Amino acid sequence: MTFWPQAFEIARVDLIVERRIGDTLRIVLPFAVVALMVFPLALGLQLSTIRDIGFGVFWALGILFGMQVALRQSAADTPERRDLQALLGVDAAARFVGRTLSGSVLMGGFLLILALAMLALYAPRLPTGVWPVLVVSTLLLGIGLTELGTLAGEVTTGLRARTSLASLIVAPLALPLIIGASQSVEALEQDTGILPWVLLLVTSDLALAVAGVALARPLEEATR
Amino acid sequence: MDPIVDFRSIGVSLGGHPVLRGVNLTLAPGEVLGVSGPNGSGKTTLIRTIATLTSIDSGSGTVLGTDLTSTSLVPTRRKIGMIGHHPALIPELTLTENLTHAARLAGIEVTRVANALGVVGLEGASDRRADACSFGMRRRVEIAHLLLTRPTLLLLDEAASGLDSSARDLISAMVDSTRSRGGGTVVVSHDESQLRGIAENVMSLSGGRLEPSR
Numbered sequence: 001m002t003f004w005p006q007a008f009e010i011a012r013v014d015l016i017v018e019r020r021i022g023d024t025l026r027i028v029l030p031f032a033v034v035a036l037m038v039f040p041l042a043l044g045l046q047l048s049t050i051r052d053i054g055f056g057v058f059w060a061l062g063i064l065f066g067m068q069v070a071l072r073q074s075a076a077d078t079p080e081r082r083d084l085q086a087l088l089g090v091d092a093a094a095r096f097v098g099r100t101l102s103g104s105v106l107m108g109g110f111l112l113i114l115a116l117a118m119l120a121l122y123a124p125r126l127p128t129g130v131w132p133v134l135v136v137s138t139l140l141l142g143i144g145l146t147e148l149g150t151l152a153g154e155v156t157t158g159l160r161a162r163t164s165l166a167s168l169i170v171a172p173l174a175l176p177l178i179i180g181a182s183q184s185v186e187a188l189e190q191d192t193g194i195l196p197w198v199l200l201l202v203t204s205d206l207a208l209a210v211a212g213v214a215l216a217r218p219l220e221e222a223t224r
Numbered sequence: 225m226d227p228i229v230d231f232r233s234i235g236v237s238l239g240g241h242p243v244l245r246g247v248n249l250t251l252a253p254g255e256v257l258g259v260s261g262p263n264g265s266g267k268t269t270l271i272r273t274i275a276t277l278t279s280i281d282s283g284s285g286t287v288l289g290t291d292l293t294s295t296s297l298v299p300t301r302r303k304i305g306m307i308g309h310h311p312a313l314i315p316e317l318t319l320t321e322n323l324t325h326a327a328r329l330a331g332i333e334v335t336r337v338a339n340a341l342g343v344v345g346l347e348g349a350s351d352r353r354a355d356a357c358s359f360g361m362r363r364r365v366e367i368a369h370l371l372l373t374r375p376t377l378l379l380l381d382e383a384a385s386g387l388d389s390s391a392r393d394l395i396s397a398m399v400d401s402t403r404s405r406g407g408g409t410v411v412v413s414h415d416e417s418q419l420r421g422i423a424e425n426v427m428s429l430s431g432g433r434l435e436p437s438r
Contacts, residue, residue, distance in 0.1 A: 009328045013314070013321075020316040080312035083277055088330040088373070089302040224277060 003094045010090075010098025015105065023072045024106045032065035032110075033117045040121055054122030059182045062111050062138075063145065063174055069107050070149020071166050082157070082224070092220035093213045096150055100212065103146035104139075111138045127189040133198075134185060140201035141181040147208035148173050154216065157223045176204045225253050226289055228377055228408035229274055234292075235282035236266075236273055243269045245432040246283070251377075251408040256399055258423030260416040260437060265429045267412040268309070271381045274410055275306050288377060302330065305375030307383040307395075311362035315355035319346055319365050322354055323372065332372050340368040344394055360387055367394050376407040383411070384418065396422060 018024060039057050040050050077085070085095065115138055118124075152166035159165060180200035187194045229251035236244040243266045251257050261267050272278040276287055276297045285292045290300040313322045323337045341350050344364040354362060363383070370378070378399065384392050399409050399422055413419050416437065419426050428437040 005331075006329055009325065013317070013325050016321070017314060017316045078310075078312070080308055080310050081314070083272075083275070083306065083308065084312040084326070085329065086277060087275065087301050087304050087306060088326060089298050090329050091298070221279070224279075 003091055003097075006090055006094035007098040007101065010095055011101035011105075014099060014102035018072065018102070018106060021072075024069050024110055028065050028068045028072075029110055029113060032061055032114055035061050035065070036114070036117055036121055050122050051124050054118050054124030055182065055185055057122070058115060058118040059141075059178055062114055062141065063178050065114070066107055066111065066142070066145045067149065067167055067170055067174075069110050070103055070145050070170065071153060071163055072103075072106070076153065076162070077157070082220075086220070086224075092154075092216035096154065096212045096216040099150045099153075100143070100146050100209070103150060104143045107142035107146045108139050111142050125189075127185075127191075130185065130188055133188050133194055136198065137181040137184045137201065140198070140205055141177050144177040144201065144205045144208055145170070145174060147205065147212055148177075151208065151212050151215070154219045154223065176200055180204065227252055227286075228255075229285070229287055229410070231274075231283065231285040233283035234273065234280050234285050236269055236278060237281050238269065238278075242281075243432050244273065244434075247432075247434045249274075249427075249434060251410060253406045253408060254403050255425065256403060256409045256411065256423045258416075258419030258426040258437075259410065259412045259429055259434070260414060260419055260426060261412075261429035262414060266432045267414075267429055268381055270429060270434070271306065271308075271379050271410065271412050274377070275304050275379055276301055302373075303376040304379065305370045305373050305377070306379040306381070307363070307366050307370070308381045311354075311359070311366055313354040313362055313365060316353060318351050318353050319357065319361075320350040322365060323368060326369055327372055330373060336372055337368075340371040341365075343371055344368045345390070360391055363387055364391055364394065367391070367398060370398055374405070375402065376405070378402045378407060378409040380409065380411045382413055384413070385415075 036057065039053065043049055115134060148170045152169040155169060156162040156165045180197045184194045184197035187197055227250045229249060231247050231249040234244055234247040235242065259267055259270060269278060273280060274287060276292060280292055288300050288303055290297060319341060320337060323340060324334050327334045327337055341347050344367050346361060346364055349361060384395055402409050411419055411423055416426060426437040427434050
C-alpha cells in the first residue's frame with residue numbers, strides 16, 4: 001500500500017473512532033461554548049465591552065480547547081497498536097499525515113461552530129468582507145494546531161504525562177498561528193492589509209507539515 | 225539455505241538496564257524454536273528484538289536477511305507476524321472493522337476478512353465491538369489477522385495463555401502452516417512443558433542469557 005492510501009485509511013478510522021467516542025462533539029465543544037458564555041455573564045450589561053472582546057475571547061478559547069481536540073484520545077495509539085502498524089508496514093509519515101487530516105476536519109468543525117457561538121453571544125462589529133477572512137484564518141489555524149498536536153503527540157508517545165507535556169510543547173509553538181489568525185481579522189478592521197498575516201499562517205502550516213513528515217520516521221524509532 | 229534469524233552476541237538495554245546479554249540465536253526455515261524463562265528474564269524483549277521493534281546495543285544480527293541496524297526495515301517487518309501479551313485491537317471498532325483496517329493498511333484484499341473470521345470461529349460476532357469481546361475472542365481476531373498476512377516469521381509471546389483448547393489448536397495450526405511454507409516460528413512461554421509439545425528446540429532465557437534448555 002502506498003503513502004496516500006495509508007494516510008487516508010488512518011484518517012478514516014480516526015474519524016469513525018472519534019464519532020463513537022465523541023470527545024470533540026460531546027465534551028470539548030460544550031465546555032468551550034460554556035467558557036464563551038462566562039465573559040458576557042461576568043461583564044454584565046457593558047455591551048460595548050462585550051462586543052470589543054468577542055474575537056479575542058474566541059481566539060484564546062479556540063487555542064485552549066483546540067489543544068484538547070489536537071491531543072484527543074482517538075489520536076493516541078497504544079504501544080501494541082504502534083507495533084502492529086509497524087509490522088503492517090505503515091509509514092510513520094503517512095500516519096502523521098492521516099492524523100493531521102482527521103484532526104483538521106475535527107478542528108475546523110470545532111472552531112467554526114465556536115466562531116458562530118461567539119458571533120451569536122458577543123455580536124462583535126463585523127468589518128466588511130470578514131466572512132471569507134474568518135473562515136480561511138480559522139481553518140489555517142485549525143490545520144496548524146492539529147499538526148502541532150500530532151507532532152507533540154508523537155514526541156510524548158508512551159509517556160505518563162503525555163497530555164501536560166504535549167500542551168507545553170504546543171503552547172509556545174502555536175504563537176505564530178494565533179498571531180496570524182487574530183491579526184488577519186484585526187487588519188481587516190484597521191484596513192491595513194491581511195496578506196502578511198495570512199502568509200504567516202500558510203508558512204507556519206507548511207513548515208509544520210514538512211517538519212512532521214521529516215521527523216515522523218526518526219521519532220517513531222526513537223520512541224519505540 | 226539462509227537462516228531466518230541469525231543473532232550474534234546481541235545485547236539490549238532498556239532504561240539503562242541490560243536485559244539481553246550476548247544472545248546467540250539461529251532460526252532455520254521451517255524450524256519452531258521455543259524459549260522459556262521466568263518473569264522478567266527478557267523473553268518479551270527478545271521477541272521484540274527479533275521483530276526489529278527494539279534496537280540492539282551490541283552484537284550483530286539479521287532477520288529475514290536484513291541487518292538489524294538497517295534503516296529500511298519496513299519490507300522485512302511486513303513478513304513478520306506477532307501475537308504479544310495484549311491484543312492490539314482498536315476497542316471502538318467491530319471485529320470486522322479491525323481486520324479490514326489492518327488489511328487496508330497492509331494492502332491486502334479486504335474480501336479475505338470474512339473468511340479469516342470464519343476460520344477462527346467468529347463469523348457470528350463479526351459486528352461486535354472489540355471492547356465488548358472477551359480476551360479469548362480478541363486473541364482469535366489476532367490469529368485471523370495472521371491468516372490474512374501469512375507471515376514468514378511468526379512470533380508468539382505467551383500467545384496461548386488464557387485460551388481454551390480450540391483456540392490453542394488454532395495457534396498450533398498457524399505454527400504448522402508457517403512451517404509448511406518454509407517460515408520460522410519463535411514461541412515464548414514461561415511454561416516449558418507447553419513449549420515441548422510444539423517446538424523441536426527449546427532454549428532457556430535467564431538473566432538475559434539464552435542457553436540450551438536441559
